[in-house]
Amino acid sequence: MKNKARGWQVITEWLAAHDRQPFVFQEEAWEHYIQGRSGLVNAPTGYGKTFSLFLGSVIDWINQHPKDYKQKTKNGLQMLWITPLRALAKDIARAMIEVLEELDMPWQVGIRSGDTPVSTRQQQKKQMPEILIITPESLHLLLGQKDYPKVFTTLTTVVADEWHELLGSKRGVMVELGLSRLRGLAKGRAPLRVWGISATIGNLDEALDVLLGKPDPTAVIVRARLDKQIELQSILPDEIEKYPWAGHLGTKLLPKALPIILNSKTTLIFTNVRSQTEIWYHEILRQCPELAGAIALHHGSIDMELRVWVEDALHEGILKAVVCTSSLDLGVDFRPVDTVIQVGSPKGVARFLQRAGRSGHQPGAVSKIWFLPTHSLELVEAAALKAAMKEQLVESRMPVLLAFDVLIQYLMTLGISDGFHGAEIWEEITGTFCFRDMTEEEWQWTLSFLTTGGEALYSYDEFKKLEREDDFYICRSRQLALRHRLHIGTIVSDAMLKVKFISGGFIGVIEEGFIARLQPGDAFSLAGHTLEFVMIKDMTALVRKSKAKRAIIPSWMGGRLPLSANLGSVLRRTFSEAMSGNTTEPELKILQPLFNLQENLSHVPKDDELLVEKINTQDGFHLFVYPFEGRLVHEVMATLLAYRISKRQPITFSIAMNDYGFELLSDQEIPVTDEDVHELFSLENLSTDLQTSVNATEMARRKFRDIAVIAGLIFQGYPGKHKANRHLQSSASLLFNVFRDYDPQNLLLRQAFSEAFFYQMEEARLRESLERIYNNKIIITEPAQLTPFCFPIKVDSLRESLTSEKLADRIKKMRPQF
DNA sequence: GACCTGCTGCGGTATG
Numbered sequence: 001m002k003n004k005a006r007g008w009q010v011i012t013e014w015l016a017a018h019d020r021q022p023f024v025f026q027e028e029a030w031e032h033y034i035q036g037r038s039g040l041v042n043a044p045t046g047y048g049k050t051f052s053l054f055l056g057s058v059i060d061w062i063n064q065h066p067k068d069y070k071q072k073t074k075n076g077l078q079m080l081w082i083t084p085l086r087a088l089a090k091d092i093a094r095a096m097i098e099v100l101e102e103l104d105m106p107w108q109v110g111i112r113s114g115d116t117p118v119s120t121r122q123q124q125k126k127q128m129p130e131i132l133i134i135t136p137e138s139l140h141l142l143l144g145q146k147d148y149p150k151v152f153t154t155l156t157t158v159v160a161d162e163w164h165e166l167l168g169s170k171r172g173v174m175v176e177l178g179l180s181r182l183r184g185l186a187k188g189r190a191p192l193r194v195w196g197i198s199a200t201i202g203n204l205d206e207a208l209d210v211l212l213g214k215p216d217p218t219a220v221i222v223r224a225r226l227d228k229q230i231e232l233q234s235i236l237p238d239e240i241e242k243y244p245w246a247g248h249l250g251t252k253l254l255p256k257a258l259p260i261i262l263n264s265k266t267t268l269i270f271t272n273v274r275s276q277t278e279i280w281y282h283e284i285l286r287q288c289p290e291l292a293g294a295i296a297l298h299h300g301s302i303d304m305e306l307r308v309w310v311e312d313a314l315h316e317g318i319l320k321a322v323v324c325t326s327s328l329d330l331g332v333d334f335r336p337v338d339t340v341i342q343v344g345s346p347k348g349v350a351r352f353l354q355r356a357g358r359s360g361h362q363p364g365a366v367s368k369i370w371f372l373p374t375h376s377l378e379l380v381e382a383a384a385l386k387a388a389m390k391e392q393l394v395e396s397r398m399p400v401l402l403a404f405d406v407l408i409q410y411l412m413t414l415g416i417s418d419g420f421h422g423a424e425i426w427e428e429i430t431g432t433f434c435f436r437d438m439t440e441e442e443w444q445w446t447l448s449f450l451t452t453g454g455e456a457l458y459s460y461d462e463f464k465k466l467e468r469e470d471d472f473y474i475c476r477s478r479q480l481a482l483r484h485r486l487h488i489g490t491i492v493s494d495a496m497l498k499v500k501f502i503s504g505g506f507i508g509v510i511e512e513g514f515i516a517r518l519q520p521g522d523a524f525s526l527a528g529h530t531l532e533f534v535m536i537k538d539m540t541a542l543v544r545k546s547k548a549k550r551a552i553i554p555s556w557m558g559g560r561l562p563l564s565a566n567l568g569s570v571l572r573r574t575f576s577e578a579m580s581g582n583t584t585e586p587e588l589k590i591l592q593p594l595f596n597l598q599e600n601l602s603h604v605p606k607d608d609e610l611l612v613e614k615i616n617t618q619d620g621f622h623l624f625v626y627p628f629e630g631r632l633v634h635e636v637m638a639t640l641l642a643y644r645i646s647k648r649q650p651i652t653f654s655i656a657m658n659d660y661g662f663e664l665l666s667d668q669e670i671p672v673t674d675e676d677v678h679e680l681f682s683l684e685n686l687s688t689d690l691q692t693s694v695n696a697t698e699m700a701r702r703k704f705r706d707i708a709v710i711a712g713l714i715f716q717g718y719p720g721k722h723k724a725n726r727h728l729q730s731s732a733s734l735l736f737n738v739f740r741d742y743d744p745q746n747l748l749l750r751q752a753f754s755e756a757f758f759y760q761m762e763e764a765r766l767r768e769s770l771e772r773i774y775n776n777k778i779i780i781t782e783p784a785q786l787t788p789f790c791f792p793i794k795v796d797s798l799r800e801s802l803t804s805e806k807l808a809d810r811i812k813k814m815r816p817q818f
Numbered sequence: 819g820a821c822c823t824g825c826t827g828c829g830g831t832a833t834g
Binding site: 086113136137165166248252271272273275279299300347351482483485487488489491493553560718792795 | 819820821822823824825826827828829830831832
């Protein structure tokens with residue numbers, strides 16, 4: 001295998017034999033690779049990016065070491081493969097071993113992650129495999145071992161797999177920092193070759209920059225020159241007039257989805273919410289009992305073992321359908337899946353594409369995805385998604401900047417292994433994308449915070465973590481080192497209780513708050529089982545099987561993904577099209593009666609218009625506004641508007657919002673007219689108005705909790721031992737106050753505020769949308785009754801104050817007739 | 819009888 005033609009041939013043959021398209025390593029890319037360049041490979045999921053890159057690098061190695069090929073040699077660690085998912089690590093390892101066998105290469109492939117057994121770890125300590133697949137957290141744990149540089153002396157290549165998944169998060173920052181150290185260790189040798197593997201995102205160039213840290217003019221992006229064909233079809237109700245105007249469940253359309261499931265080999269049904277998967281699972285079985293045993297459900301609060309069982313069953317093709325949340329979004333491909341149903345809004349174009357890509361894995365096959373709306377208006381999203389996909393309006397992943405919490409954790413990691421020299425690490429860190437704008441002053445603050453505890457905590461010894469000897473920093477406390485190892489990582493979880501059968505066997509986790517409301521004997525549902533709650537013991541909820549007909553579905557406090565900016569803007573455009581009358585989209589056609597009603601009662605906004613509805617009901621005076629900017633932006637915008645209106649005249653509001661718009665409700669007439677409505681959206685005095693109206697301190701306080709945990713200021717207790725969430729929250733709050741009062745320059749405090757502005761208020765997006773609205777036409781209507789647009793928002797705001805029974809009554813009364 | 823919202827991911831000790 002001396003020449004590249006032979007190498008290329010091996011790759012092509014292998015990929016073809018394994019049903020994957022050999023498009024990634026084109027001649028040109030291969031050339032880049034063997035010249036030792038770094039870069040980024042981009043292609044849709046399931047198209048063999050991983051394998052092409054892997055084969056390419058192995059064959060390149062063979063070319064460079066022709067004599068060692070096929071010999072059992074101890075080469076040491078050659079390649080580090082970073083993956084965000086443990087499950088993915090296993091998949092990749094399996095495929096790699098297969099490839100190596102075929103090439104007759106006696107290389108070892110190892111996995112290093114949380115579930116790597118101790119014996120394997122010790123084995124690896126003695127001798128590293130040639131290829132190590134690792135998570136970002138485990139990489140940092142390696143960097144926290146004594147003599148860690150020895151492990152990496154032979155390393156030539158690092159691959160960041162699923163880089164788009166890590167990029168926008170603090171886990172991505174961990175990768176950046178890890179890479180900076182590995183590059184530092186490689187100084188004096190051939191520079192590390194670093195490759196990213198990424199699905200399509202809006203900012204691929206930036207993704208490469210983040211991976212590289214310092215610009216590298218020779219680095220390349222290898223793009224797949226193919227368009228994955230995706231076909232979207234909506235599941236339409238027979239009579240749109242009878243389909244709900246609000247809601248998020250979608251079970252009314254299940255009878256229409258069932259034939260699709262029955263006619264497919266294997267179907268994935270994606271929902272947005274964990275409780276929703278439980279509800280759908282039960283509902284499917286109720287309507288189609290013959291599916292018992294052939295369907296399963298999968299979400300993040302179901303015990304790992306059960307999930308793995310479901311995943312294996314998917315691989316083997318023995319399941320007819322799996323109801324799941326985005327826990328099945330990542331990496332691992334399930335070939336038997338031929339049909340995907342998305343229930344409700346996917347909230348973003350990228351996520352939708354990814355889910356669609358779960359079907360039709362075979363090269364050239366069309367991925368088909370069904371969209372099942374949970375309320376009428378959501379059908380517009382289907383039409384918008386089609387347009388967005390056609391135009392490739394995939395969202396960007398914004399890299400995290402200046403995450404001082406992660407930096408502090410990292411420095412401590414280096415401190416507990418061999419210690420570090422300030423100047424050397426400063427050099428490396430400012431070479432990362434995340435910290436390239438860090439000032440010398442900030443660096444000095446960080447070091448002094450770690451050695452003294454900073455201005456507020458200097459009198460507490462436990463915060464003097466590192467000892468300083470000239471420019472050398474090291475942690476000499478075994479106790480602190482131990483604690484630190486337990487806290488490496490950036491994922492801060494909420495306190496959950498495990499659920500276990502009395503007879504043995506874990507089922508999953510639920511929130512403390514949910515179980516606190518249960519009485520022994522109550523029935524609830526988890527992982528598809530109906531369970532009877534027996535008691536709590538050792539922070540575990542013990543249950544037995546129940547035959548109860550009615551069971552409470554647990555709810556989990558999860559994230560609230562807002563509608564993405566991309567999807568929002570296409571959505572606004574789609575409304576314009578819907579009213580143009582010459583649309584061919586079935587989703588828009590079927591909605592025509594609804595649009596007509598909206599137009600008669602009020603107005604359907606065009607692309608360059610903002611609709612404001614003033615409605616009086618027995619509840620009071622409502623102002624509905626529809627920017628289609630996602631709920632986070634709406635929340636802040638609503639608060640801002642309420643404040644600006646109240647400056648005109650004393651008035652109080654209650655606020656409600658969803659992804660499409662928001663509501664201000666008052667008991668007095670709301671003073672907004674055509675003449676003065678524009679100035680409510682003005683950028684003038686925006687910062688001061690925001691500071692007065694939005695409680696930024698409270699938002700920052702909430703953000704600070706994670707920051708304090710990541711920076712290692714709060715000890716979360718030993719594994720297995722429970723520490724109530726309350727304690728965590730209160731100690732974080734305490735620290736927040738202490739910093740605010742005694743150390744206002746504290747960088748972690750500052751970070752909490754900037755995270756609140758960036759992630760919670762989405763300040764940049766808020767500004768953009770205000771500017772857009774300010775330059776748009778604003779149409780104020782005064783409908784005589786609630787409109788299809790405002791209905792979902794109104795229902796949401798009622799839900800908080802009413803029981804579901806009363807709510808159903810109220811909704812019946814509220815709903816206007818066509 | 820139902821117009822029930824709120825995702826995902828990782829990691830770890832020590833003694834007999």
